[in-house]
């Protein structure tokens with residue numbers, strides 16, 4: 564099948580590459596000339612495990628193409644995916660200017676039947692708006708389908724190739740058949756393609772992300788309570804996670820959820836609810852808890868240093884909002900950096916993949932170390948903000964020898980309390996006793 568993907572970011576590039584991998588002819592379009600040039604020349608633009616191999620193979624086999632020319636990209640395509648940004652607007656709602664802008668353009672250029680698929684996360688009613696924006700300029704036959712994306716950065720290729728489910732919102736039989744054929748190779752093991760109306764599909768995505776965010780905020784509150792009641796959140800997590808109704812995943816407390824999706828999607832769903840005069844109480848609490856959690860570890864650090872961080876230097880391990888990605892959008896590390904620098908401290912950071920993105924954003928606001936151990940030089944303490952695997956069993960002797968104080972503040976609960984006690988560290992994590 565001939566397919567176009569408009570927007571070649573984290574979702575668009577994975578979508579385009581994976582559809583090419585199952586034999587489709589895919590053209591990805593982006594307005595970022597630099598990005599398109601790099602991709603055309605075989606240079607991958609994001610870090611995503613497993614993606615580069617697939618990308619290079621399909622580029623070589625000429626099933627994957629990149630262009631800045633929307634008309635050329637969609638000319639022969641039957642299905643056009645929109646994988647465009649939907650950032651938060653000033654009032655918290657999803658800003659639809661990219662999606663509706665492209666819909667407007669498509670109306671002027673489509674000449675024969677197309678299925679336009681919204682893969683961006685968009686509020687309920689967007690499919691209808693996209694339909695109107697296209698219909699305004701077009702006499703051609705077309706359908707608009709909502710097909711929200713559930714991939715997780717860090718395991719995006721696996722998620723796309725073997726999705727738990729595919730949600731397709733459409734009332735058109737013709738579009739339904741085309742979407743079924745396209746997704747058939749991805750659901751051979753029997754995972755469902757769930758068809759529904761457009762509005763329900765749009766809400767499904769927000770409901771999924773908001774529920775997961777709620778799980779995280781709930782565990783962060785349980786962690787706070789554990790500290791006050793002398794319980795251990797790791798034990799509580801294991802105790803409740805083995806209940807099938809609760810499940811083991813997304814029960815890890817930490818320094819708040821971040822990334823390009825949860826913060827904006829929870830906010831946008833609250834805004835959608837407000838627009839229809841519904842007060843979504845749980846989600847307001849979820850957001851408030853998350854705000855407080857981002858700087859919770861900083862309060863522990865300040866206490867340890869008697870409220871005086873001026874002139875102190877902190878080694879920071881982890882910048883990406885989660886491991887196995889270079890994505891730093893809404894990363895908790897950035898909030899911590901900001902707070903530390905405001906207190907007069909300096910930061911020497913290391914991340915296996917996200918350093919370049921942080922350099923572009925923060926410039927010389929912080930130092931960038933070449934390795935996790937180089938970040939420790941002359942530092943007063945170590946802070947851990949992302950649970951990269953390589954941070955899990957570090958050389959503690961090296962850490963102890965480099966730091967001015969044997970103090971670790973761990974926002975991801977990487978280490979065993981007994982081991983830290985034995986090693987003689989001051990060790991503060993989340994929802995567990997402080998090792999002194």
Ligand SMILES: NC(=O)c1ccc[n+]([C@@H]2O[C@H](COP(=O)([O-])OP(=O)(O)OC[C@H]3O[C@@H](n4cnc5c(N)ncnc54)[C@H](O)[C@@H]3O)[C@@H](O)[C@H]2O)c1
Pocket residue numbers: 569570571572573574575592593594595598646647648649661664665682683684685712713714715716823824
């Ligand atoms: N990143 C995720 O993990 C994830 C997961 C599921 C859903 N989503 C949703 O998918 C959508 C895209 O997210 P993303 O993370 O891929 O964003 P992104 O910022 O990485 O990529 C968006 C791309 O669109 C391009 N673009 C902007 N305007 C354009 C235009 N007029 N024509 C062509 N290209 C244009 C940008 O240059 C960029 O390359 C969002 O709605 C997001 O909420 C993201």
